[in-house]
Amino acid sequence: MPTVILDNGASTIKAGILGVHDHCPRVVPNAVVRAKADNATYIGHELANCRDFTSLRFRLPFEKGFLVDWDAQKAIWDGIFSTEVLAVNTSEASLLITEPYFNLPNIQDVYDQFMFEEYEFRSYFRCTPASLISYGRLFAQQNLPPPECLLIIDSGFSFTHVVPILNGEVVWHAVKRIDVGGKLLTNHLKETVSYRQWNMMEETHIMNEIKEACCFVSEDFAADLETCRARPTANPIVQEYIFPDYSARRPGRIRNPGESLDESTQQTLKMANERFSVPEILFRPTNIGLDQAGLSATVAASIALLPEDLQGMFWANIGLIGGNTAMPGFRQRLTSELRSLAPIECAVRVHASAEPILETYRAAAAFAARPDFASRCAVTREEYQEMGASACRRKFRDWKxxxxxxxxxxxxxxxxxxxxxxxxxxxxxxxxxxxxxxAPEGRDGGSPPPAQPTKKPGRGRGRGRGARGGAGKRGA
Incomplete structure (x- = not known):
């Protein structure tokens, strides 16, 4: 029985079959795209057939981190399971799929209904991305078991989460979220470039490629900003990005130093302090008006909520996953800031993956390959038919x-x-x-305190009732 693995992100879906795509999954855009050039609609994997990526219109199944457009998501899943991608018969396969952090119970029930009633999988397992990382190679050391205390920083499309893992389980009361993700960074870059140079408000796809090619995390933001201010043209930070020419099938790229250009056919975008000021939002959300702490302070706040005798182990086992952590300089900047926040006796070690976008999928493949996955972890179709969604609630670890x-x-x-x-x-x-x-009523879910007959009501409260005439009405 084949096992299908879906790392169902809000931006891309990493899909594959266990034993076939363990290290190189298919990366499918999680969107239904309408192209203006040829007036065609591309669903998920079909976007690779598009030849002109200007003015694309995206219909995203995920909104603010939650799966809300099930029609669009089903169309994308149908394409993934078809012969064009995985060529799998879902009624004869098992499934492992990731879900958002703090997923709502009603949405979880729809997940279960889709997998068992629509696709009829033989068995099914649903979990958050960070809970799988301990089974992967991110923290692997020679001749040593994986650490029991982990802190995963998952910076994805919608949000950035700080997730502590203790003995393979998420410590939910210490999970923190920053409302900054790849979508916000791309939109902020679009607005900045549109204000300063070119109108790029309709070019989400192109600006996302420019962000991934040019942006980096500054280790000294004030010094780099001063460099761009003092020398606005000739400094090592400024880059020129050559826009793609889809009519000639030339992709966009960074201009080489001293390269001559044909100004009639090639247009460029000058990237100066935009290169590092946009990723700086992750570390300083207040720059765009968000009333939240930066990433480093959020990590320290999360560790402070954990048992005091274990906090040193969490400081020493911090892992990075998600597309935003692939920016150059991210690990170095985070390490330097955390070192100033951590206790002096604690070692601070940040583990980064060479391919953070695929790290969750590879960890999921290692977890699905365990001999007890099908028997102890997954919910079978028979169990779902017998008990319904309660079978999933009993087996799947949840934030509630x-x-x-x-x-x-x-x-x-x-x-x-x-x-x-x-x-x-x-x-x-x-x-x-x-x-x-x-305890006061409603604070901890307990019963209200017993009545105290000797305690007199406040003077203001009694006069207020009399002034409104409440007592007279009750007497009447």
């Missing part, structure tokens, strides 16, 4: 703790020093408690 996991979560919170939470829990469960130790 199950009743059996609440004790473990309380112990983990106790290790972080949450004495106040333990006091409230004891007060809510105690049969006798005074007014000082009772």
């Amino acid at each position: 703790p199950a009743p059996a996991d609440r004790d473990q979560q309380q112990q983990l919170q106790s290790a972080t020093g949450s004495r106040g939470a333990r006091g409230k829990a004891r007060a809510a469960g105690s049969s006798t408690s005074d007014s000082e130790s009772s």
